Amino acid sequence: MSEDFIEEALVKRLQAKNEILTVSLNFRQIISDSKKVDYVHDLLLENDMLPDLIIDRKCNEKSDYFRKMGNQKFVKKLPKEAVELYTQSIAHAENNSREISLAYANRSAVLFEYKLYKECIEDINQAISNNYPNDLKPKIELRKSKALELITYQFNIDYTKPLPSIPKGDQNPLIQSASKSVEIKYTPEEGRFVVASRDIKPGDLIANEKPLFSIITNEFHIHCHECLKICYNLIPCERCTQALYCSQNCKKEAYKKYHKYECAIMVTLRNNGMNKLDLIAMRIAILIRDDFNQSSLTAVEENSIYRSDRYTEIHNLVTNREKRTASDLFQKAATTAILYHYLKTNTNFFDETSNYEENFKELVLLHRQTSACNFHNINADLVLPLCFND
Structure with a gap:
């Protein structure tokens, strides 16, 4: 080719x-x-x-490469890049391998510096459950105890505000997710389109619509591939190197609905x-x-x-x-x-x-x-x- x-x-x-x-x-x-x-x-x-x-095989050699690259970014105090590389290391590592445990442990160090103590603790638990070397455990157990002490100072990564809802009396009777400020028109020349049905002031809520279908297009290593929310301690699909999730629930839902075919x-x-x-x-x-x-x-x-x-x-x-x-x-x-x-x-x-x-x-x-x-x-x-x- x-x-x-x-x-x-x-x-x-x-x-x-x-x-x-x-x-x-x-x-x-x-x-x-x-x-x-x-x-x-x-x-x-x-x-x-x-x-x-x-x-698409898991490969500890590739995992080790990405982890070492992450170490270089961590030393240079580039935490976002370090997290992405450690996440790639986790995605490529073989299940229950030394490499995946090391990648989780290294990512936990960045998350600790992020003040993401909850995520840091989760990564440490993942490292331990994936056969983290006994001689290195004291270091991450100390990090975990410090994270538990500092968890009340957790940095909030939920930077989005709750979406406003359309007031009950202003819900459009013919457009499920819109207010009464718009209506649908149709002409043979222009097809179907939306027009204003009243004056709309700056800040007025016109519509609040959840996408029926979605797919992640970039930032693959800091967003959940199912719910798309930002997440700095993604967990991988056990079968491929392409899919990452914010939780076991998202991983199960994605696999059941579509990932078992895409994987x-x-x-x-x-x-x-x-x-x-x-x-x-x-x-x-x-x-x-x-x-x-x-x-x-x-x-x-x-x-x-x-x-x-x-x-x-x-x-x-x-x-x-x-x-x-x-x-x-x-x-x-x-x-x-x-x-x-x-x-x-x-x-x-x-x-x-x-x-x-x-x-x-x-x-x-x-x-x-x-x-x-x-x-x-x-x-x-x-x-x-x-x-x-x-």
Whole structure:
């Protein structure tokens, strides 16, 4: 494989074989989205463009590397960088190994300096439960006793304020998460959109909506991959190096809902250029599989309730398909085919529910089109004063 991503390499291969025009004409004539994906999937197979799965093994050698890099940042009093590297060390370490216990212990030292005494104690307990060397235990037990003494001075990392709620008398009767200050309109030319129904003053609450689907896109080593909250003592998935969680509960929930399918393939997908829009489209298709019902996906009718907790509203977001080039649709069909291929060949996702393969392809390609127009990043700069104690 070249350094190009898979779909880019496929286009170059077709150009080199002087087949791009024929492929383009064939692709344009296919009506069904799932058939478009099948067509590109066949091209990927025929041209040997789908590399073998990268086996995401835990590796103590890599863990040791990240831990030593973390030590260097710790000495330089760069605590955020140190925590991230120690967390990578924990993610790569083999279960119940000396390396994982050392990484937890080293991270606990940074957390102590953070004044994150609760998290420090949790990491020390993790180190001890993972066979921390007996000759080193006195040092971390002393740190734990000091943390217990200082826990009333715990630094609060919950830098967010509780979201305000819409007053009961101002809740919009037709938009679940909005106030009466807005309403939904529709025109054939512009589609569905929201307009103000009254004067809105600065500071007025318009809407308070929880995302139905989400995925972490950066800061992988200081945010929970399930609930997304900031956390400086993440715990790893025992099977892969890619997923980290703030608690056992989040880890169990993620595994039950979607990570049991993503676990084996995530490092391969990321290494082969799958971006946040590709991965969120796949996750949506995974999460709705057991409740998917094509008959319930009719467009939201005028004067019906627009709900934030229902997939139907997500399914009917605008795709701007008519404005897309064949090249753009081909690229999105290729990424869909790649996601389908690795999920099909390396997990039991499709074995558990019959007749979902076609729907999966349709849904992922759909959301690869709706995502660019409708999905949004929520970005937050790290606001903690990451200072060491005097």
